[in-house]
Amino acid sequence: MKLGLLLKNAFRDSRRDRSKLVLFMSSIVLGVAALVAINSFNYNLVNDIDNQAKSLLGADxxxxxxxxxxxxxxxxxxxxxxxxxxxxxxxxxxxxxxxxxxxxxxxxxxxxxxxxxxxxxxxxxxxxxxxxxxxxxxxxxxxxxxxxxxxxxxxxxxxxxxxxxxxxxxxxxxxxxxxxxxxxxxxxxxxxxxxxxxxxxxxxxxxxxxxxxFNPDEWRDSKRDDFRDNGMRIQTVEGQKENLQQAFSSLNNFLNLIALVSLLLACIGVASSVLIYVKNKVKSIAIFRCLGMNGNEAFLIYFIQIFVLSLVSVLIGAAIGSGIQMLLPIVFDSFLPYEVDMNMSWRAIGEGILVGSVITLLFALVPLIRIRNISPLRTLRSSYEEEQGKFDRLEWGIYALIILSIFGFLWSLTGNIKDAGMFTGGLLVAFGILFGVAKLITFIVRKFFPRNWNFIFRQGLSNLYRPNNQTRTLIVSIGLGTAILTTLFIIQGLILGNVGAMGAGNQANTILFGIETKQKDELAEITRNYDMPLMQETPIITMDLYGWKGKTKQEWLADTTRTARRWAINREARVSYADSISKNDKIIAGEYTSRVEPGDSVFVSLGESWARSLDVDLGDEIVWNVQGALIKTYVGSLREINFRSMDTRFFILFPLGVLEEAPQFHVLVTKTPDAETTAAYRNEVVQKFPNVSIIDLGSILVTLNDILSKLSYAIQFMAGFSILIGLIVLISSLFLSKYQRINESVLMRTLGAVKKQILRINMVEYGLLGALSSLTGIFIALLSSFLLVKFVFELEFAISWLPILVIFILVTLITILIGLANSREVVNKPPLEILRNNG
Amino acid sequence: MILEVNDVSKVYKSVNRSLTVLDEVNFVVEKGETVAIVGASGSGKTTLLGLCAGLDVSSFGNINLAGHNLNNKTENEKASIRNKHIGFIFQNFQLLPTLTALENVMLPLELQDRAKEAGPKAKELLERVGLGDRMDHYPNQLSGGEQQRVSLARAFSNTPEILFADEPTGNLDDETSVVVEKLLFDLNKEHNTTLVIVTHDMELAQKTSRIIRLKGGKIISDEKVNA
Incomplete structure (x- = not known):
């Protein structure tokens, strides 16, 4: 068939049903808008870094x-x-x-x-x-x-x-x-x-x-290693640009991930809308086929419709996204070191249009290609159903393309194949769980159907598995939206909770450092006068690494086969000595030596991660330069260090009997009962010992809360897109499902069902769908946040259930409300009018 | 000969059992003939029509339509045969709800890339069936009888060699039925088309030249009708 005729038929076929796809379009619009806004913002940011890097560094x-x-x-x-x-x-x-x-x-x-x-x-x-x-x-x-x-x-x-x-x-x-x-x-x-x-x-x-x-970058490149080996860094304008771009690319990657998830959510809406659209068109497709149109031509008629609508939606989305980017500098104001000039970013718009169109069309293709298999026999027998579960190579090919394109997009975003793979895998698992739950629910409800329950409940329950049910679509779309939101809430709550817990109970909350040896006793006395405990009094000696495993530091640095990391080599070591390890640490190899006598070999205890970075193990020799004097030591034990306590902690711990006479300063750890005592104590210490610095956890918490609240504001702004899209997907799914249910609702009304009964049946169905979807979403959120908290943030996993309960109730209520709003047309109009309009 | 049905059977298989809907059916339809296939509900009439028109695939046996063996044709090839050689009339009219009456009638010719002649031919046919003033109406703006008349116009628009009609008056009242039947036979005569009607309406069947009776998926009689 000629293209012109295909276009004509596509146009004719869509003209009375286009309004049914408006909501489907709006979800794409929002998804693409989010993507374009974030990318435009990013490109403007990078552009401004280029323009302003010199004045940010202030020097060449x-x-x-x-x-x-x-x-x-x-x-x-x-x-x-x-x-x-x-x-x-x-x-x-x-x-x-x-x-x-x-x-x-x-x-x-x-x-x-x-x-x-x-x-x-x-x-x-x-x-x-x-x-x-x-x-x-x-x-x-x-x-x-x-x-x-x-x-x-x-x-x-x-x-x-x-x-x-x-x-x-x-x-x-x-x-x-x-x-x-x-x-x-x-x-x-x-x-x-x-x-x-x-x-x-x-x-x-x-x-x-x-x-x-003079070319600063050339000069830096020729000298950088020499400077680095001696504990110095050289920074140039170009280097500053790279650093800034890197710092912001993390933020941007994160926001892009949220945008991608929003877009994926929108695509679920696309797939479900197109699926229902196609279902409504089955009769027309069968007639087309009967009149001699082949499967591929029938497919093309609908593909053209969806393609045009997608393109229009993507373009509108890109336009809105370019507008929204103007708002982003306000949202991210507190993070930015300079003012960002916002200009139209054609690259971002182009990328948004490309990614949006590709993903949208791929998702739409899944239901669309099934058109090829719709039999013309349906004109003779309306009940005729195509063979279900038949393996369609093309359909599976499209699934593979969807996964590949998501993976590709993530890869280009993060630049890390492993991260892209893990995130794609995570998404697949989430989808798998949601599909699995939907299937399980329909199976269980059908298998153990409560035949003795009252009519309303039975009817609502049976809607979950009957033909044209919305169980799978709604559980996936609502569930995924709930999962994203709940994960954000849980992670945010956990980070704040973990930090807050540091000051709780008998944990230390104040550290004094820079104390000279002669000031130590008087400071302890002042602390006791405030009835505050001396939880730790630790000496600190600074020293440099001189050599290890038989070679000097300079020899190692020149050795191209060395495995030790540069940061571990060049770091100025802050070392302490004690007769035992901190109660927060754990020996994982060897034994801790409490004290050595003059002439004995010195066995030191190393933090496991530092030992790994220096590539030393138990028994290896390490020589230290302690302000001019060389001290030879051996690795006696390795420790796992707990970084979550407010106590002092050391990668390198000496036994007693070695460093007592070396120049040193001290750290005092205590716990203040309240803010007033802290202020009074701090003022007294500062006036008596101006060189001593005091850090109190309260001020750190205030700052951290401030940072987190700014961050969460930014995240919530972006998550707002997800919520909005989730809602639109929900509305469009339910709106389209109305056409599926309309005939039976009308028939029920004709048979005498009153308004209340129909509304109650819908309430049961949508209540169950909302509750089950949000529960599954919450389960996925718990799983993903547990993994994130344990393996990425390395924090304790403890949940505050109240916000989760609120999310559960809200999602369920919104689902019911939208479901009921959709039923209004059926219950408020005479049955005949509705039948005529949908005939 | 336009249609030849040789030992055709249709068996539906489910997990536990198989159901034979048509059992070794044989008959031949000559060009220009009008044939009625009659039988009670469930006798296999509609299944036979679906097979003859290439809408379905037989389990056993061969069907030859307008010189094409339908058994070795792909779905796309059968679609093309339908478009060139076959016209359809359905009990439920089966008009495209998003197309006007005129567009519905134009469609078969447009599918043959004969868009230029589609308009005039469709208008002529719609005038012929008495719907010259309803061309721009959508199906849901037309009565049942009017919809079936549009369907008749569409069926003849591609000048088919054979026309399959499935209970063409099954959804119409008596008065309208008479009008539609008359139009069907008149148009058939004017276009010299072969007509195969599936019906349980013996009065309608008697208006054809031959009646094939089906029972339990088998042909129990195949008789000429005396005019």
Whole structure:
């Protein structure tokens, strides 16, 4: 048959039924809109990173280290023709004398004209904080404590005048700014604070603005390994771009996954709508076949209809998606280090249209290709049914294509074949469970049908398995939607719950660090005066790895066959010593040595993951450089470290009798009973020992809650698409099912059934479907979140059942309400009118 | 000879048993003949019609239609044979609900890629059956008798060699039946078409030239009717 005739017939056939596919279209529209919005946002973000990376880094080359740069390396840097600036950053306590408040802050001591590109946003503008005894303080912190410009801030032993407010956290995606706000001071003023001591956590940076003819990336590539082997990092604008793109690609991948799941959900709607559409068209198809149209031509007539509608829907979706992307910067505002300019992203639109069309059509093809097998015999016998369960190679081919295209999309999204495989597998399992449950339900209801129950209940129950039932479609679509939502709720709740539990009961909630040996006893006394327990008093010694297994660190670094990981080699070790391991740790190999006598071999205990990264095992030799002195040790035991406790923990633990005389500082762990005591205790400690830093779990929790609530807002915004699509799929499934049921409902009305009876029958059917679907969805959510929590987040799995119960009730109620709304037409109009309209 | 049915049987198999609906049926229909296949409900009439028209596949035996052995034809080949050689009239009219009366009648010719002549021919036929003023109506806007007249026009639109009618007046009242029957036989005569009618209406059967009686899936008589 000619294409023109096919198109004509496709047009003619659809003209009186197009409205039945409006809801099907709307689910595609939303699915594609989500995909396009997220991708457009991402491409704009990447584009802006390209445009703004220079001003985000603030320099052409940045050198970073957690130790002061040595002269040799400074000479190497000085060989580059450039303008230079430097920064020393450290975490410490700050005290606001006028407000009598203390706060844990990040001090940045800056010298030179950094940033060379972009600028610090301050109030008043261009504050010269590098002049003597002036500080630039984070605006949020000043607002929190009602501090004003001109007030004082004490850092360590020195008091500064607050010269201005810092309006932006420069050059970083700083989610932790609420936990440790930034205070800028001049580089020359840092010494007076006396905050830099052995063991302090300090980051040193040198910024260079190079000449135009100098290529920073080339220079970095030639020197990077040398610098890295000596514990330094070099950052360039290009490197910064890559880092930022990587950071945002994780967020974007996650959001894209939600969009993909939304689209898949929409596709379930597509498949079920098309299935019912085709079922309604069986009579017409049989007539076409009878008049001489072959199976493929009949298929094409309906394929053209669905293709055109899909294309229109996908295009509308892409247009709406491009509009929604304008909203995303508002949603993600708190994560972004800069303002994102939103422009039309043709690439995102193209990709959205392509992915949307391919997936939609593949899902629609499943019911469509069955048209080929509709027999013309149906014109003679309306009850004639095609042979069920016949193996159709093409149908299975389409299933395979669907799985492959989802896998392909996920692969291109994550760039990781394993992740793509696991997610595709997970989806298949979820589908499998939902289909399985639907089949099981129809089987059980049919097999154990309660024949003695009352008519209404029997009728509602039998609707679950009778011909044209909606059990499978609704359980899959509602179930999948419920599963996605419930998983989001469970994971969010679990992360918050696990963090909250850290401060519960007898767990420690406050850590003091940077304590000098001479301050230790007095600090313990102050702590006891507040009736607070000394839960841990731990010494810390910093040391470097000198060599292991018979070779020095430099020899290993030059060895191309080495298996040890670079991070484990270069890490400055923070080591403690004790006569026993922490109660939270567990020995998994060897034995812990409590004490060694002079002249004995020293057996140390290593964290299992660190030992694995260094590729050492029990009995292997490790030599340490403890501030100039070499100490030879052997691996005596391996420990599994519990990272969920607030206690201090160490990858490397020495026995007593080795490090007692080495330069060291101390950590004190305690538990404060309430916020007031914490504040009073903190103020007293800061005033007496300005060098000591205090971290309390309360402030971490506030920050974490803040981050999580921002994150969950973003996630919920995206999950909103899933919910909306789920609802539309639900409405469209039920709306289309109305046409399946209309004749029997009308017949029942003709036979004398009253409105109430028909509504009750529908209520039973949809109530059961809603309840069973949401229960199955919740089961899948429990399973997936258990696996995610155990193997990805590595947290304790404990469930709060109340939100789950709410989800269950809501989903069931919505299903019933939509089901009943659909029945209104049947019950409110005379039977004859409905029969004529659907005849 | 336009139709030859040789030892045709149709057996439906289920898990436990098999049901023979047609049992070794044999007959030949010559060009221009009008034949009625009669019998009680369940005698196998409609099954036989489905097999003769290539809508179904026989379990045993051969059917030759317009020079084509239906047994070795694929579904698509049979569709093409139906389109070129066969016309249909059904008890339930079987009009496409989304097509107007005119479009329904045009369809068989359009399927043969004869779109240009489809319009004039369909209009002519609709005028002939008395529906010249209802061409743009949809099936649900027409009465039963009108729908069956559209169906008649459609059946003759592709100038078929053989016309199969399944209880063509089964859904109509007496008065309308008379009109439709008359139109059926008149059109048949005008187009010199072979006519095979399946019916249990003996009055209608008597208007054909030959009556084949079926009982329990077997032919129990095959007689000429005296005009």
């Amino acid at each position: 080359l940045v050198f970073e280290s957690n130790k002061p740069f040595q002269e040799d390396w400074i000479k190497v840097m000085d060989s580059i023709p450039a303008e230079k600036a430097s920064e020393v950053a450290l975490l410490s306590m700050a005290y606001l004398p006028q407000q009598s408040q203390s706060q844990f802050v990040r001090i940045k001591a800056l010298g030179g004209g950094f940033p060379f590109y972009g600028k610090l946003l301050t109030e008043p503008e261009n504050v010269d904080f590098q002049k003597e005894k002036t500080a630039l303080v984070d605006d949020g912190m000043m607002l929190q404590y009602s501090a004003e410009i001109g007030d004082s801030i004490k850092l360590g032993q020195e008091t500064f005048v607050i010269g201005g407010r810092l309006k932006n956290a420069f050059g970083s995606v700083d989610l932790g700014s609420g936990f440790a706000p930034t205070v800028y001071i001049g580089r020359e003023s840092l010494a007076a604070t006396e905050l830099i001591q052995p063991g302090s956590l300090v980051d040193y940076s040198i910024f260079l603005k190079t000449a135009d003819d």
